[in-house]
Amino acid sequence: MNFPHELMTSPKFRVQRAMFGALASAALAALSGLMPASAAAQDTSIVVSSTTSTEQSGLFGFLLPQFTKSSGIAVKVVALGTGQALDVGRRGDADVVFVHDQTAEEKFVAEGAGVERVAVMYNDFVLVGPADDPAKAAGKDIVAGLKAVHAAKAAFVSRGDKSGTHAAELRYWKQASLDPAGEKAAWYRDTGSGMGPALNTAAAMNAYLLADRGTWLSFKNRQNLKIIVEGDSKLFNQYGVILVNPKKHPHVKAVAGQKFIDWLVSAEGQGTIAAYKIGGEQLFFPNAVKK
């Protein structure tokens, strides 16, 4: 039977062969462009898992090019919720973890998934809510503010996604000796979503919400929301960076990852963090321990 043979040699099929050849070449070119970079190139990039709120604040777009310039190492950021970011680290799919949930981070190191937790910077949370503040929660005290929201049964949106922000929110409710999640209160909306989508929901519902200042400042869909409570020291949100344990995952780029961590706590890194502003306002406050 001659079919494949005929297709390949007969002059009748010149056009089809040419087209197939063009298509195959294009496919190979596209595919080769998609192959992971060669081994040599791979040494000059690391994967950092971090949180969506950090990425959406725009910090990485400002900070990382500086690091790449001074070290030659490219940084690929995978932005997820804190729980997922740490999980990625546990699986060895990232070289460095950079999140803001001290308890979870310490557990991460204690498990042996990470080498050492290094404090880098902090930003703060704010309670946003409807401009007319129906619950009269405004002020400098987050616990008092939440108590007011609870008393007024005002609409409140929670991220509900095991993120650092969600963990902080639960902490403050606990400090107020309240448990709207447990009560299954009707005004408490658990959305199971990231910072941005939760803000969208709060804006649409004209509800109260605990947000990180960074995401709030870049959030464009505010509608009727504004900052209700800020400045409480309880609202400070500490960031830690951890090298994924190369003993557990030998392929981890420990040298390059450590370079990144060292740079973050160096004068240059800390200075760059402080220099990042949105609308003239500083978002992140470097507080690495000076060695």
Place this chain on the structure above:
Amino acid sequence: MSLLADSFGSALTLLASADATLAEITWLSLRVSATATLLAAALGLPLGAWVALARGGWRQSVIVVLNAAMGLPPVVVGLVVYLLLSRSGPLGTLGWLFTPTGMVMAQTVLITPIIAALARQTIEDAHAPLADWFASLGLTTTQRVVTLLHEARFSLAVVLLAGFGRAIAEVGAVMMVGGNIAGSTRVMTTTIALETSKGDLPLALALGMLLVTLVLMVNGGAQTLKRWMERRHG
């Protein structure tokens, strides 16, 4: 309504600005989904043809599974492929997680059933009036498959377009396996998701319009090619 109008204006401005990042994102979307479509075709067309021509009691069950697999949720495919490609997973040493190659793999898994299931029906329909003739000519299964793939080429081209459409429009699988990394695994759909979550709805809508336009162009191109080929070769 004004939001839609704003977005339309933003879309045109975006295009006119010939923004480098936008070009990069668009090109990556096309490359990933087109490559996945080609791979899925290489796998799905022969599979569909083989099931179309096979005989046996198990055939009906396979058809049901194939048809059902067309409805595989992209995010589930993404999760499974992520677990496979994770360093802690069986295929971790490939190093494909958080790379475009991993994204191609996820989309290929997603659309191969679509191509196989639709090809199966198409080829079965093409085979029916020719079955006795093929039997009388004593054609082997391979010969039948090759002949039928050629016979149904225009319908199968539409099947491939359906697969491509599904791939380029999905966000769940590429998000999980690619990680939406700026500058390396960010595609149009993940960017739209990101901009939406940041509250930048006009930009998200504008990107959405661009994506739809892109898909329209691909389909328009395919139709033109078909007409040209029909005129030349019948």
Place this chain on the structure above:
Amino acid sequence: MAETSVLLGLAGVTVSRDGAQLLADVQLTVTSGERVVVLGANGAGKSTLLKVANGVLVPDHGRVDSPPRTAQAHVFQRPAVLARSVFANVQFVLAAHGVDEPERSARAKRALLACDLASLRDRPARTLSGGEQQRLALAGAWACEPALLFADEPTANLAPVSARAIEQLLLRLHGNGTTLVMTTHNVAQARRMATRIVFVDGGRVVEDRSADEFFDRPESAAARAYLEGETL
């Protein structure tokens, strides 16, 4: 030159499907040079008989001796054509019979000429009329220079003029040395085409005689009734 030999032999062939008996204990021998017409009403078993004879259908019981595939050609009631040009269709059949280039194109060209399709050679076969498509199917058969041609109701779907053209082609093919086995329910066609009649009724071969004898003096009541229906 024309030595007679047995080309096709069926013995004790029985076919049942879903409890119904389609063919019962069929015996048939075809020698080279014949024009055998299997005649009978719709549902009598003509097509089933042909399918067993050309190997498409395997009988439940019985024996079939037929020439190799490459020595056979087949034409069906609904002409089987591929979605490609007329010329490419004939090439396809030749390729299936193991004919390589350049002989393939040469024979295809001759076959199209013989079947009066040369002017349509680059047209998409699907755009041809029913009669033209059947001529194309015959061109495919012609090109293969088969020892044995099976034709299952080849003109049943065609208008009389086209049907006559097909009959002429079949006769010419026979004149070139191809033995013909065809089925029909049309008595007039059987008269024109057959050297021998195999009359089938209810899955059985009721009569198997030379055409002259059959039409002059049908032996069975079934055959008589069938032929009478013609004159009514």
